[in-house]
Amino acid sequence: xxxxxxxxxxxxxxxxxxxxxxxxxxxxxxxxxxxxxxxxxxxxxxxxxxxxxxxxxxxxxxxxxxxxxxxxxxxxxxxxxxxxxxxxxxxxxxxxxxxxxxxxxxxxxxxxxxxxxxxxxxxxxxxxxxxxxxxxxxxxxxxxxxxxxxxxxxxxxxxxxxxxxxxxxxxxxxxxxxxxxxxxxxxxxxxxxxxxxxxxxxxxxxxxxxxxxxxxxxxxxxxxxxxxxxxxxxxxxxxxxxxxxxxxxxxxxxxxxxxxxxxxxxxxxxxxxxxxxxxxxxxxxxxxxxxxxxxxxxxxxxxxxxxxxxxxxxxxxxxxxxxxxxxxxxxxxxxxxxxxxxxxxxxxxx
Amino acid sequence: xxxxxxxxxxxxxxxxxxxxxxxxxxxxxxxxxxxxxxxxxxxxxxxxxxxxxxxxxxxxxxxxxxxxxxxxxxxxxxxxxxxxxxxxxxxxxxxxxxxxxxxxxxxxxxxxxxxxxxxxxxxxxxxxxxxxxxxxxxxxxxxxxxxxxxxxxxxxxxxxxxxxxxxxxxxxxxxxxxxxxxxxxxxxxxxxxxxxxxxxxxxxxxxxxxxxxxxxxxxxxxxxxxxxxxxxxxxxxxxxxxxxxxxxxxxxxxxxxxxxxxxxxxxxxxxxxxxxxxxxxxxxxxxxxxxxxxxxxxxxxxxxxxxxxxxxxxxxxxxxxxxxxxxxxxxxxxxxxxxxxxxxxxxxxxxxxxxxxxxxxxxxxxxxxxxxxxxxxxxxxxxxxxxxxxxxxxxxxxxxxxxxxxxxxxxxxxxxxxxxxxxxxxxxxxxxxxxxxxxxxxxxxxxxxxxxxxxxxxxxxxxxxxxxxxxxxxxxxxxxxxxxxxxxxxxxxxxxxxxxxxxxxxxxxxxxxxxxxxxxxxxxxxxxxxxxxxxxxxxxxxxxxxxxxxxxxxxxxxxxxxxxxxxxxxxxxxxxxxxxxxxxxxxxxxxxxxxxxxxxxx
Numbered sequence: 001x002x003x004x005x006x007x008x009x010x011x012x013x014x015x016x017x018x019x020x021x022x023x024x025x026x027x028x029x030x031x032x033x034x035x036x037x038x039x040x041x042x043x044x045x046x047x048x049x050x051x052x053x054x055x056x057x058x059x060x061x062x063x064x065x066x067x068x069x070x071x072x073x074x075x076x077x078x079x080x081x082x083x084x085x086x087x088x089x090x091x092x093x094x095x096x097x098x099x100x101x102x103x104x105x106x107x108x109x110x111x112x113x114x115x116x117x118x119x120x121x122x123x124x125x126x127x128x129x130x131x132x133x134x135x136x137x138x139x140x141x142x143x144x145x146x147x148x149x150x151x152x153x154x155x156x157x158x159x160x161x162x163x164x165x166x167x168x169x170x171x172x173x174x175x176x177x178x179x180x181x182x183x184x185x186x187x188x189x190x191x192x193x194x195x196x197x198x199x200x201x202x203x204x205x206x207x208x209x210x211x212x213x214x215x216x217x218x219x220x221x222x223x224x225x226x227x228x229x230x231x232x233x234x235x236x237x238x239x240x241x242x243x244x245x246x247x248x249x250x251x252x253x254x255x256x257x258x259x260x261x262x263x264x265x266x267x268x269x270x271x272x273x274x275x276x277x278x279x280x281x282x283x284x285x286x287x288x289x290x291x292x293x294x295x296x297x298x299x300x301x302x303x304x305x306x307x308x309x310x311x312x313x314x315x316x317x318x319x320x321x322x323x324x325x326x327x328x329x330x331x332x333x334x335x336x337x338x339x340x341x342x343x344x345x346x347x348x349x350x
Numbered sequence: 351x352x353x354x355x356x357x358x359x360x361x362x363x364x365x366x367x368x369x370x371x372x373x374x375x376x377x378x379x380x381x382x383x384x385x386x387x388x389x390x391x392x393x394x395x396x397x398x399x400x401x402x403x404x405x406x407x408x409x410x411x412x413x414x415x416x417x418x419x420x421x422x423x424x425x426x427x428x429x430x431x432x433x434x435x436x437x438x439x440x441x442x443x444x445x446x447x448x449x450x451x452x453x454x455x456x457x458x459x460x461x462x463x464x465x466x467x468x469x470x471x472x473x474x475x476x477x478x479x480x481x482x483x484x485x486x487x488x489x490x491x492x493x494x495x496x497x498x499x500x501x502x503x504x505x506x507x508x509x510x511x512x513x514x515x516x517x518x519x520x521x522x523x524x525x526x527x528x529x530x531x532x533x534x535x536x537x538x539x540x541x542x543x544x545x546x547x548x549x550x551x552x553x554x555x556x557x558x559x560x561x562x563x564x565x566x567x568x569x570x571x572x573x574x575x576x577x578x579x580x581x582x583x584x585x586x587x588x589x590x591x592x593x594x595x596x597x598x599x600x601x602x603x604x605x606x607x608x609x610x611x612x613x614x615x616x617x618x619x620x621x622x623x624x625x626x627x628x629x630x631x632x633x634x635x636x637x638x639x640x641x642x643x644x645x646x647x648x649x650x651x652x653x654x655x656x657x658x659x660x661x662x663x664x665x666x667x668x669x670x671x672x673x674x675x676x677x678x679x680x681x682x683x684x685x686x687x688x689x690x691x692x693x694x695x696x697x698x699x700x701x702x703x704x705x706x707x708x709x710x711x712x713x714x715x716x717x718x719x720x721x722x723x724x725x726x727x728x729x730x731x732x733x734x735x736x737x738x739x740x741x742x743x744x745x746x747x748x749x750x751x752x753x754x755x756x757x758x759x760x761x762x763x764x765x766x767x768x769x770x771x772x773x774x775x776x777x778x779x780x781x782x783x784x785x786x787x788x789x790x791x792x793x794x795x796x797x798x799x800x801x802x803x804x805x806x807x808x809x810x811x812x813x814x815x816x817x818x819x820x821x822x823x824x825x826x827x828x829x830x831x832x833x834x835x836x837x838x839x840x841x842x843x844x845x846x847x848x849x850x851x852x853x854x855x856x857x858x859x860x861x862x863x864x865x866x867x868x869x870x871x872x873x874x875x876x877x878x879x880x881x882x883x884x885x886x887x888x889x890x891x892x893x894x895x896x897x898x899x900x901x902x903x904x905x906x907x908x909x910x911x912x913x914x915x916x917x918x919x920x921x922x923x924x925x926x927x928x929x930x931x932x933x934x935x936x937x938x939x940x941x942x943x944x945x946x947x948x949x950x951x952x
Contacts, residue, residue, distance in 0.1 A: 068403060070484065071483070071817075072807060073487070074479060074483045075818060076815070110395050111401040111530065111533075176583060179583070180587065191591050195588040196578075196584055196593070197555075197577075199554075201554075295580045296581050298580040298584060300551070313771070
């Protein structure tokens, strides 16, 4: 796998594939080999998940009965229903077979198929995390370009400083702070935004509904973006720094191009490569990344589901969401590799 | 380029203005309606009452469905609900309930057939046992004859009149073939309670409307909404801001955060929970084999007694619970259940007395070493106990600090052991890898289920599977009393036996009750004009054992003008936000433009 850091290093300066075969065939082969690797990783995730969740301490059925009146007979019945009374090896083959058929089991707590629970909530998470990611990427890249083009300037020091402070702030804490300030209202600041959820209980229809959802999205998106945009800023800034001193930039300047054009047309496109990889890799984390934000703002998404699953603890649900998150990361990593391969000729020949 | 942005900005403003009008418009249907919004820090696990185990779900189901009997709102004694009256055979094994002539919310009559179907379902379908299985475990057969329901039990069961199973409409539910996977998301749901569920958005809210044909008479409000918060701090903000009208089950710090708001009533009454220390007094499995690694000194009742004397419960209530709890001079049944509550008095009463605690240990031969820590009489094992608590519970941390201080005064060292909840449950409920652990139980008006958690049969099996014990207790006297109270159908006599059971727990001390936390809630008095707790004089609003508070609830109707005002307010806010965004964008592109001109000149 190509990490963004490797990519940021000056690679071999050769254009095109030198072996004379059409470029797309190389790409296809490359993509297939990456896909094979990804499949292997997914298999490892499935096997790993099974054993990791069996090694966790605690009898899931006993945990389920916490604070409730359950007779020993009923506890046995639950064990049987969940298949926990079978030998481990049998449980394992059951689990693998079912997972391959996309049957992630039934949640202990919700008594519904895990795949349905995920389906119900994935939309809300994609909306929140996708918007948050988009804001973070756009804002981070914009600031990174500005900062990297004039390193050491006041703007550079300010934006880098602010972003790093936000990066080190715990998401939960920042979320609560924003909630206390902009949802509750303090002093002259009115409580503009709602305290929970994706929509009002008596949500209006039509365009007003979109506006309602938009209002609900402001604080969670802000929290999500504020905490992560620093990494886009930093990667963009450092890779632009690499380019600034390159010969082609000097050449472009010598041709008499405006500074703005040199940056926009010559330096930034080259510096963007590692950032593209980073963005693709982060898409994989989108699903899992919103857990704390969703918990703070009671956002009805996957993160909240995962959080509840841990709280109960609901092992099948934890297993299911865990696998989903892991597989999403693997898929997006693979995609990032392939996209990078297509975008950057240097990787192809290497 | 610049023109394009100008156009976009104009479009944005136009859309915002349009949206503003729509919001005001959309809120008008609510005008004049009485809507009450309850906050809950838990989401519904299932709308199927056969499967749902969370408190929020059973609270909602109590509003949607009737039961055979319900606790009387004044006395908490069983009183008629769907069963108008009942008789018991002389041997106490056959109960005949007369079902009320009333209607389901879809207009069909309620018959004994519905009740019989419900109970038989729980008795025969394993999946249907999930929520309330134990409540029908003792049933031999349940049959219907017109409006008469006949329940035959295997053994006498005095708690028969607090059966927690809601009666379901047979004509709707008999079509369900796979109960384990049935989510019951069909609205409006057919029920017989004060409210009819009309909408459920998962992890967000449940909407219920008043049942106009409810046999007790329709509720005073039009709609009840239960709104879920994942985060208690956010729910407090929601209440202060008026996004919800009532929230129950608060922790002391959350409760205190409500102080000083003139629109909010801080509800502070005695609660239904008892908190206690669970002592590993020599844990055994159900075949009487020792299990776990409990400290041998704790097998000695004198040591447990001494620990009990060393605890200053008043201080714990005042300082750990911020004064929002009652120190426990009883056992596992809290004082709000006046009929069953037992309070120690006279010689049995253990009050905070360090000298006496030291005396007991001295007399029993636990000598203090040079470091001030006592040792076992027959060896050199020190009285060093572990105290198991949950991770991330500040109140338990604080409790641990205080107990460590109390026990130090009697030459006993206490070290705190924090465990995540599943590990905690395993070590304190199955494998017995603990000395002393925090414990507690929320008790129902009939305390039978909490009493059962200290029975021999609840201990883990020989193969190490948990059976639901809360103490590993197995005591002949206690077992005998338990069986006696099961058979005693005379309530005052049964209460006497149950009090003896608590006395046994108090003196033998497998558990030591420390305090009864208060029921802490908050509601907006500018919205809720009247609400009756259960029990009526000093009881609980949310999370108690009855539909009563939410049935008697009255509220201010949403004023027509007010809704328009709030609409324009939202619009104003949206407008402000929009303006800020537009100005920001404008400034951004202007500076950008100027910058590129400057670049050109370089």
